[in-house]
Amino acid sequence: MAKAEKTGFCFGVKRAIDILERVARERGGIETLGAVVHNKQVLERLAGLGVRVAKNIEDIKGSTIATSSHGVSPQLEEELKARRIEVISTTCPFVNRAQVAARRLAESGFFVVIFGDANHPEVKGILGWTKGNSIATLDEKFVKELKPVPRRIGILSQTTQIPAHFTEFVKKLIDAAFTRDSEMRIIDTICHDIRERQSAAQKLAGEVDLMLVVGGHHSANTNRLAELCAQLTETHLIETAAEIEPSWLEGKRRIGVTAGASTAEETVEEVLAKLRG
Secondary structure: OEEOOOOOOOHHHHHHHHHHHHHHHHHOOEEEEOOOOOOHHHHHHHHOOOEEEEOOHHHOOOOEEEEOOOOOOHHHHHHHHHOOOEEEEOOOHHHHHHHHHHHHHHHOOOEEEEEOOOOOHHHHHHHHHHOOOEEEEOOHHHHHHOOOOOOEEEEEEOOOOOHHHHHHHHHHHHHHHOOOOOEEEEOOOOOHHHHHHHHHHHHHHOOOOEEEEEOOOOOHHHHHHHHHHHOOOEEEEEOOHHHOOHHHHOOOOOEEEEEOOOOOHHHHHHHHHHHHO
16 A cells, blocks of 8 residues: 655645634634635535635625635626625635736737636636636637637646646647637646646556545546546545445555545545555
8 A cells, every 4th residue: 555645735725724724713713705625524624613615705694705725706806895895815826827827818919728627616717817808628629619710829727637638738729720820828827736746646556456536526636636547547536535445445456545635634544544454
């Protein structure tokens, strides 16, 4: 049994949780607009400290709200301020970097293409910084629907995507849309922590008979880890040790464990303890 070199909270998640814990202690509780991270166990622990999740603006009960680590659009932030609601940002610095890149591209006249899941909170937030001159997609074929095809295209990525997939997407987009007098600007906005985590998970997956990826079933970065590991060995995504099926372990000589960026280290240790037991 072995654990990947990179587990535990990433920098952005740790920073967001530290902010929420401090504010909750100082004020006796705090609301967040949506889940601060996509991890059930972390959210349950924060709830015990007085952190309440508001599903939308109408669901906000108090006069202060914390935005999630995934970030929000400037339009949403303005709406909150117009309602005289104090905004405490826990946006991950890497997400903020992508937001700034998207804004600058749009302001410079580029049609912005975000390689990512259009329904993910982070991507929705980044789209908001382009004033509508953008699209989020995982398929380069969208170009065929654009009439005319933009002469200037700026490309960036959701921070948790797989680098190799982003590179392949960019290559296909160049083939589909790079014509005479056109211009493309490509900005690498994939998080450094995510890169290291993916690399460590792949290295371990290549050395074991079974990989367990610990994290939220709805966590984008955790699902990317499971996707990468599954290319190399049998892989299962679990939220807790309780989800481990004994049949998975039969005949397995070496088992590897990795975890998503919003998975607490104690949850990983519980999985390791169950495997040892």
